[in-house]
Amino acid sequence: MIDPEASKEILNEAKALTTEVYKDIAKPALQEVGSVTGRTVKALLFPIRGLLWGWEQIEMIVEEGVKKKFEKIPEERRKSPEPEIAVPLLQALTYTAQNETLREMYINLLANSMDRDKEKVVHPSFVEIIKQMNTLDAKVFEKLSQNLYYQQIINPTIGIKNEAKFIGSALPDWYLGWTIEGYSEFDVSASLVRISKFGLIELMLDRTAGKEGYVELKNTQYLIDRLNIFKITNPNLELEIKGTDSVVYVNEYGKQFKSACQ
Structure with a gap:
């Protein structure tokens, strides 16, 4: 007790x-x-936490997405994807699947890796490039790669007439005359630099692609509007648009990337 x-x-x-x-x-x-x-x-x-997708979710969207392209591949060309492409690609999808633009690139890359005729253009490094991209980079490259030839681009500045002086950071470093909806011309300029560092394009300063077109680039409404802003804030200076005529183009590596991922 x-x-x-x-x-x-x-x-x-x-x-x-x-x-x-x-x-x-x-x-x-x-x-x-x-x-x-x-x-x-x-x-x-x-x-x-809610953006980290599980394998069941990834398998479902991959199967659905790849199936559309896979059905167009003749039976004799179909094969299993290489592990060095498929494994890191599926891992990347666990945190990027919610991004429609990048997801589409991953799915296209995976589908093309299952086509024997695409073996020469599909490369494991493409997975890493997509991982470094954001939505803007993907859209800029897509638009840029619609033209695989040399394209005119300028390095504009707002300068003082008859003087070798200009206003710093007044204009984007690289200007193509267009932008992506929701992004500024400065954003596109920065994206071009990133894409060039990925090795997909070449930005060639002070090189020209023909003569016609550069004058039009320097007289776009965007540049005129920017010039007028600085004229108002600097009434004592005689300002004008200056700039260097340059070239941008999608190189061979970029063309392979386009073929494999788009």
């Missing part, structure tokens, strides 16, 4: 232990609530 006093002492210790355990359990929950209201790192990262 247990001694009544000993029993009482055990109960008191149990109560004390229960209180401590409750505090320990409740503490993280209270901390997490506080983190949400406090806008901490954990709270701001919370939505990302």
